[in-house]
Amino acid sequence: MSRPADSDPGPDAVPAQRRLALNEDWAATVVGLVLLALVLAGVWPGWLVP
Amino acid sequence: MTDQRTAQRNTTVWAIGGVAVVVAIGALVRFLEQTVPDAAEGSAFEGLAGAIEYPIYAIALGLLGNVVLTLLGVRERLAAGFRTEFFIKTGLVLLGASINFSVIVGAAGPAVLQALVLITVVFGFTWWLAGRLGVDDKLRALLASAVSICGVSAAIAAAGAVQAKKEQLAYTASLVIIFAIPSIFFLPAAVGWLGLPAPVAGAWIGGNIDTTAAVSAAGAIVGEEALQIATIVKTTQNALLGVVAVALTAYFALKVERSGSAARPGLREFWERFPKFVLGFLAASIIATIYGSVLGSAAAKPAIEIVNDFRTMFLILAFVSIGLEFRVAPLREAGWRPIAVFASATVVNLGVGLGLAVLLFSGVTV
Numbered sequence: 001m002s003r004p005a006d007s008d009p010g011p012d013a014v015p016a017q018r019r020l021a022l023n024e025d026w027a028a029t030v031v032g033l034v035l036l037a038l039v040l041a042g043v044w045p046g047w048l049v050p
Numbered sequence: 051m052t053d054q055r056t057a058q059r060n061t062t063v064w065a066i067g068g069v070a071v072v073v074a075i076g077a078l079v080r081f082l083e084q085t086v087p088d089a090a091e092g093s094a095f096e097g098l099a100g101a102i103e104y105p106i107y108a109i110a111l112g113l114l115g116n117v118v119l120t121l122l123g124v125r126e127r128l129a130a131g132f133r134t135e136f137f138i139k140t141g142l143v144l145l146g147a148s149i150n151f152s153v154i155v156g157a158a159g160p161a162v163l164q165a166l167v168l169i170t171v172v173f174g175f176t177w178w179l180a181g182r183l184g185v186d187d188k189l190r191a192l193l194a195s196a197v198s199i200c201g202v203s204a205a206i207a208a209a210g211a212v213q214a215k216k217e218q219l220a221y222t223a224s225l226v227i228i229f230a231i232p233s234i235f236f237l238p239a240a241v242g243w244l245g246l247p248a249p250v251a252g253a254w255i256g257g258n259i260d261t262t263a264a265v266s267a268a269g270a271i272v273g274e275e276a277l278q279i280a281t282i283v284k285t286t287q288n289a290l291l292g293v294v295a296v297a298l299t300a301y302f303a304l305k306v307e308r309s310g311s312a313a314r315p316g317l318r319e320f321w322e323r324f325p326k327f328v329l330g331f332l333a334a335s336i337i338a339t340i341y342g343s344v345l346g347s348a349a350a351k352p353a354i355e356i357v358n359d360f361r362t363m364f365l366i367l368a369f370v371s372i373g374l375e376f377r378v379a380p381l382r383e384a385g386w387r388p389i390a391v392f393a394s395a396t397v398v399n400l401g402v403g404l405g406l407a408v409l410l411f412s413g414v415t416v
Contacts, residue, residue, distance in 0.1 A: 024136040029330030032143025036334050039356045040341050046352065049359040050080065 061130065068131015075115050075370045076363070079107045105234060105267035108366045112373015119374070134371035135203065138263040139327040141364035142281060145266075146334030147357045149278050150342070154335055157279060160253070160410035161286040164403075168257050169290060171402050172198035176395040183387045188214040191298055192222040193388055197395040200288050200325075201226040201261030207291055207323050211298040217383075224377050225392050230264035231372070233396075238271040246407075248272070249414040252279025253407035258399050262288065263368045270365065279411065285328055292324035 038044040083104040090099035119125035176194035185193070188209075195208035202223045209219040237259065241251040251272050256279065259265045265284045269277035296319050338357070342350040 024133065025139060025326040028136050028139030028327045029143055029333075032140045032146075032327075032330050033333060033337075035140075035360055036144060036147050036337060036357055039360070040337070040353050042353070044356065046356045046359070049356055050077070050363055 064127040065130035068128035069133070070131070071115065071119070071128055072132060072137075072367050072370050072374065075111050075374075076108070076366045079104055079111055079366050079370065080363070082107050103271050104362065104366055105270050105369050108369030109231065109234065109267065109373045112370040113376060114373075115370070116374050116376055125374070129375065132371040132374045134263055134368050134375060137364050137368035137371060138266065139325075139330075141266065141361050141368060142262065142285065143327055143330035143334050144357055144361035144364060145277075145281055146331035147338035148354055148361070149282070149335050149338075151335045151339040153278065154282055154332070157249075157282045157411075157414055158286070160414060161256075161283045164253060164257055164283060164406045164410050165286045165290055167406060168399070168403055169198045169287065169294065172395055172399045173294070175398050176391060179394055180388070180391045183391060185387055185391060186218070187302075188212045189218045189222070189388060191302070192218055193225070193391055193395070195291075195294060195298070196222050196226050197260055197392055197399065199260075199291050199294055200284065201230065201259075201264075203262065203288065203325060204260075204291055204294070207295040208298055210323075211295045212302045220377075221383070221388070224379075225388065226260050227372060227376050228378075229392060229396055230259055230261045231376070233259045234264050234267045234271070237268045241272055241276070247412070248275035249279045249411045250407045252276035252281075253283050253411040253414075254404050256280035256283030257287070257403040257407060258396075259284075261372075263365075263372055266365055267369055267372075279414065281331075285331055288325045289328045292320045295323040296320045 035044070083102075086099045086102070087096075090096050116125065119128060173194045176197050177190055180190040180193055191212045192205050192208050192214055195204040196202070198204075205219055205222040205226065208214070209222075237255050238251075241254070246254065252269055252275065255268045255272065255276065256265050259268055262284050265280050266277065269280035272280075299319060338350075338354060341353070
């Protein structure tokens, strides 16, 4: 039933998006944990949170 | 070379402009959610103003911003700054700090069981139906992954695994958002009609809504307990993304493309595709649990409240980005078949997900 799979992966957009998603995973983990550490250490005061 | 550098600089400037737009709308959302309920007190709108949570303001203003920027002709260039995935994942890592690790441990068993059954049934159904309707194999893989696992992230992972075309990924991502936005409002309303307890509601929302940002939005509308369980369930599905991506890579390399020379994916491939923010979420929960047990929960509370404010801020930025990213054009180009597949899979997901949530989460406490 299905049409033949298209073997053209197209421009490098998908690999680039995949790399970006993986980098965002690490970036989110680092930013989240750094913010948590700053708050728990008392370095980041409550009034400075937007 | 100079032209290339100028073009790159322009792209970066537009991306920063995009982030600035998200932050500006996010600030307006924060202002509205903090001031409107007080301003409406004593008026005819008091009940309505109190019921509107920040995800609703954020998505509505994001969609409004989308229309304005499209009319001005700058939306496409600013789009690189609409980083829904980064904002939501940072928000979820911070959310981990407000969940005691024992809750995650307690919910992990039912969450893994629910995710395994739901992913198997919904992926299998979507793959089968898309095949019956003659949808291209790669688009089948993208649709089945997106609807059964975790929306856009799963579609990106699957697109990498099966070497899909850019348009197929853009199309699937648009479908995910188009189905996610109404479900943000429909599922919390259905939770009210059905009178579901918070853990069951959270499990249903977490197991059903495709995109992680929309799960958080719907969970936040229902309440804090539902948000916590919804996040644990969704994070479990996210963690299983690596397994499905590796299975798809193997299937397409060995069966569909029949390129026997392709290396069999191993542990390294699995690790590469594993969503790393899940580790951040678990680490935040462990750190905050230890912090709370050392200081005592009363002493730890003010710091956790600051972390929760940060979490809300990142979730607002993610929901604003959802509204700004929304696109209808790719849907018009692909025809009715993939839409019919996605809609049918969503209905199956809703039914099976509700049954599993009631079965597995009725006894879970937060």
